[in-house]
Amino acid sequence: MLNPEIEKKYPIGSRPTISFVPYIIFCSFLVSLIGAFTTVELLHRRVSGTGWRSWVQIAGCAVSFGLVAIWCMHFVGNRAIVLGDGEDEIQMYYSSTYTAISAVLPVVVIFLGLSAADRFYKGNKGSVVRFASLGVCGLCGGAAVTEMHYLGNNGTTNYHLILSWSHVFGAALMAVGSCFISFGLFFHWSKHWMNNIWRRIVVALFLAVAVSGMHWTAAAGTWYEIRGYHTGSGAERNINLIISLCLCLSACLVCFLLGFIKQRQRRMMKDRAQQVVLAIATFDPQGRLLVSQSGLMPCQTITNQFFRRTFDDEFNTSHPVFQWIFRVSRNWIGISDLIPTMREHLQTAGFLQVPTHGSNSRTSMDDDEDSDASYSAAFRELFCVTAHEIAKTLDTSLQNLGCLYEDVLTTGTLMNRALWTGNYGNRIIMAADVARKDVEMGTVTFGRGQMLVLTRKVNTTEAHRLQNLGYGFAGIEQVSDHLARSLQIPRDDLEDLVGRLQAFSERQLSMPEKGTYLTSFLVQPKPGMKGMNVIVPRATPDRLPMVKLSAEGLDSRQTTMLSAFNGLCLDECLSLIKQRLAAPSDDALFLGQFRNTIHDLLKECPEQALHRATFSAQQLDMMHGMVAQTDSNRPTVFAFCGIKEIYVQSLASLTLKTIPLSFFQAYLRSRPGCADHAILAQKNHKEFSSLHQVPSMTKLPPRTRRTRWPRALRPKQSESMDMSWQADTCSEKGLVNMAQAPAEPTTHAWGGIMVTSTQDIHIGETKEGANMEMHDLGVSAKVGVAETEEQTLADRLMSITSSFRDPYAARPPPNRK
Template identity: 30%
Template sequence: MERPVLLPGDIAHQEIQAQYVALSYAVSYIGSVTTLELLHRRTGSRGWYNWSLLVGSAISMGSIAIWGMHFIGNRAIILDYGVDSHQLMYNSSFTALSFFLPIIVLLSAYMFIGTNEDVSKTRVSIGGTTAGLAVVLMHYLGQFGISNYTSVYKIAFVVGSVIIALAASNVALLIFFVSRAQWAGTFWKRICCGFVLAGAVSGMHWLATVGTSYRLRNAELPKSTLDRKQTVIVVGSLCVFTCTCLLAYAAILGAKTRQMISKVRKVTISAVVFDPEGRLMVTTSGSLPTEVITDTLNSLLDQEFTKEHPVFLWFYRVSHSWAGVKDFVSGMQQHLRTTDIKKLGAEDQSALNLLFREMLCVAAKKLSEQLRQPLEQLGFLYDEILHTNIGPRRQILAPIEGSDVEKLRKVTNGKGQTLFVYRQVTKEDVARLQSHGYRFASPKVTIEVVARSLQLNKDELMEHLRSMRESTLAESILEPGIHIGCFAARANIEGGFDVLVQNLQPNLIPCVQLPVRSLNDDTKAVMQSLQGLSMTNVLRALEIKLAACSANQRPFLEDMRVTVLALRKAYPDTFWLDSIFSSTPVYMPCRTANVEVEQSTAQMFLFRIVVPIHQRELSDGIRIAPFDFFNAQQRTFSTSRDHEVLARQIHSEFSGFTERNLRSPKPALLSQKLRGILWPLSKRPTTAERTLVDNPFANIMISQAVDVHSAKTSLDVHELDTLQVAGAAVVVREVEEPTWAEEYFHLLMSKPRSP
């Protein structure tokens, strides 16, 4: 049977090839998944990172998922029984316009939706509706660009195609953004959303195609036309490029996942950053910014790394005064590069501890660079070390001989440890961090992803995050005035001593402030009369004094009695009743607006007691803390002068590394003999200059800003060896005085503990 001749004005016979239908859906799906992945990676509305993702998502959706799908789909339409000259041809101008129009519309839609973690259904609906309209506009603009046929539409199919585009786009974007905000938007969920979004484009296209007929035109074809083979080549090239990018991205993502798993088997440091609303900063994959400190901890330490370890105590203090170490990190880094740890034995533990301190500082510096902020703004070190859940459980070893020190190095083998530095940032910092690719979300919705990435228990990590958040709100420090407190020490079955501290403010002992600003001679006499009495007897003595006192004495006696009762009520442990009162005040740091004020201390009168080692149950208001760590905390208050002391100690210990690095010769391009000929004699260094270059100690080192008026400062002057040069180096070193906790602990251990 011969085919009828197609004349201008006739409706062409139409067939559909199934393989191109499937191919068009695949093209749309690739573009949709790419779009959702790029939108998932957005963290804010500022910065080239977020803008590149925004533009990329609009291009992938507009050019591939919509435009590419349309022209691949139209390739499935066979007109006039397959006559080559009667197949669809396109006007190049309208084809180009149909390419850019959906990209522009989608760009505005995604900008309107935004990146907030709190999903606005109204904004998502408006954005989804705009995206659906972009699909419809591109389709009919592309149809309008057909050069050799006029499209004839059925109204019912046009309306139906619009409804499908709008409904499916809204559903896909709503599911995507809700799952993203709940941090349930794993990759497989984005794949499912991609099916729905691609269905919106394909469903709209094919319903409209079924309701479209093509009438052959009379006019001649314009010169600038594209046939269907050319359009397939263009679309195919775009899809191949997109698939390549997706595969590369998947490989990078897999590598990052493996890298994170590898990290948690090592000793790492992670940044915990909160915004003013308490939201937690995470990467787009839901993990905390993390840097590796070392994977050779067992070859560095001869004891388990805990919060009582001297290196941890040192690093804890450094984190409260980063300015003292920032200038020496580069020297530390160079020293680590040039040191072979394997050559250091167990007898070189002081050298190993120094290397580990350098590793901590270098990792902190790398973490600050990862966040693109100065080291001084990195935050404070958290007072707990968390162990990852992977690897075998920690071994319990029996006592071993000194010759078996290497066995002790395996205490933490196979188990990672994580340190945290925490801080709260301003709204300006939040915007800056978002522009660098970080997101802020509620810890409740991100905790599962964060805990999984760190291999930590979710509930345990949540408690630590809550503690860090509370610590960022205000410094835990005494208010100026008179305080009544309790100092209790208890022997630790593993060695050393613990102290009892406040549960919510673990750097403070249990105490209550007395509503008196200062003491006069009469009130001091009252305090002296209570010397050596137990808490029970103090309350009884105050009651007796109240019954026989004058009107002038009554207010202070009543305040003192109420304060002791408040202390007893806040910490209802029975052993406090036997604690002994000391009438000698202890001076402690307190909150003040001016750190230069000499009287920036609070007076505290203490009840003291040694708690029996078998006393295990404590009230909710207190907990135990290692004495060494608690003592280190007393040097980290913002008003403490010990920050200056630590800075001078760091300078004395590490400045040599920095100086040697600055003096380290660079590879010479010319031989020494040739440089001697070319270099003018006038520019050659003198003997004295060579001495200064060759010897780092051939100068006078003087510590800066030494306060000779401070009662807490003592200066020792040491004369160093000449180190093969004629001269001496004088080092002025500031020595730290014992803290109040050290002095009172020794007093508690040395004096009788009964009246």
């Protein structure tokens, strides 16, 4: 029953006095701040684009902002309004219908605004479109705050609201302006990858001010006229308050989970900086780097650590595994169909665990002669499977993933810490100086990580496609801090690295034009006699320092003149040319041209060792294994061959550098159109594939059939081709038609292969079977599928260099190859 004193004290139509509870006002601001911060965090972790996942995440942001930051703040704030002397009968009570509508409507409005900003601001649109999208987002945000407030207040069952229109417009303007500033700052910082935690807190504060400021500005211009009394229990006032507090606690839980996930990602990035990682460096036409929403390059762990048997066994450009990856990345089609087989083998062998996404583990290797080969095969399989996984995340094929960068990059250098200082002078012992030795595994591992990078440059269409997937292109100055922290390397080193990656992605194939060239082939032993390096230009390491001697091929007279210099060092060649030019002759023009070319070569390669390099009159073909050009158009080269002293490791020119000789050979075998691509693909199929069976002419005996045991774990077999084959046991049956030689090369799973030597095949029937004897006819022709790779230009020059250094070896005659 209604107390008569209430009717007498507060008659219908009267306006009771208004007072506020200060601590509840502060609590309402905290509720708004929690909802706003949750919204900003969800926006920060959203996926841009038009996929369903992006829509779901934007809907979550709309729910967080519309339901928690606005709706909960409104009803918690209204709980701070005390009418009259606080009697329960005259306090504000709300209609459930209006309350439900006021909860749904702001979510819908803010969803539209966030969708417009996310769709149009992040794309490569004009400034007018971007600012218009921010305007729509700010307008929708302000409208959501304003309409929720007045719609919720109109749901009061016992009051008629009297509004001051100046306060209404002022509150709406404050809400729209604050939302425009906050969302504008967020999307601007997010576009430039400056959206760190402190900037997101600033955005959340602006949003909280937008909601709370609008609410209390509107409340200051609102009077309440009694039109009825509440006769029920006063506890009904707390229903909306309890619901708001529950939603607020849920938002706090979401923030806690997001923080936990962030910390876990940071730990993973630190761990990844100590692992072997495959990263993708993709550049758009403006030279900007492809990064994820968090400002990181797409990357994935290959394995926890590349195991080394000795201190000298370093995973670098001279390692056979790196050179294999380098060549495979330039002909992905030769390995792409083996990915399912590799994945199955890794799962069977325990190197790849299926339940955990992206987790790679290694099994223990027995310390025997086959363990190195087994781990090498497993690591190569892990690389291919990892590359395939990254290609799927980028929604592209493996062939479009890019080429491997020409170096193994070191990460985790900032993880080193000073371990101790003591009575050892001023030296600080770093963690990187201490190696950890695993006695049971028989291996030595180090604390720093390594990164392999696949690079490419995409056009505008591909750049837009990647942006629609949720990635973005950023300048290095925008993401350098975050990216350097994730890789645990200094920022200056990162900027230098990205510059080198961009230059590598734009490097064009340095194929020499038609003509005759003069080159320097200078090799140098590595310290500790760990192999040989070769001096190459820094800008084009796939070719030797060279200058053009003649735009056309040399005639027989000119070739004969050069043969007189065979075996002489460069200074002796210049002296002999000077002597011959002293007497007038018809050869003076060519000799002068030869002398000028030698001086140009000295400018190209200003090494003191070149003066002692020996001239070879052998005219060598520079187009290793490439059949696109005819013999008349193929460039040839004459070389000065020499060996530099081991104790002088520095170079005289900054335009030169040294690379391992084996890596230079890998460069030559990786050129487009080279037949070695198909030969390597054939070897890969023989090693990894248990599904691609080669058809044979006769049925193999049961004891010679292939087993299902992974090939990578079998004993390593010789890959060289014997000069005689046994017909009934040959694993290459079906590759060559013995009945009739085909007119064109046969197409196989690994492609057709060209060889440059014809074999005369004689088949003799014996009791043991058909033996095929091959004789070299010395001419070029197409004979089917080759088994071994030809010698590269580097191999031939190294052979010439060795022959010059051997006093007992006969010097090769000057002829044209």
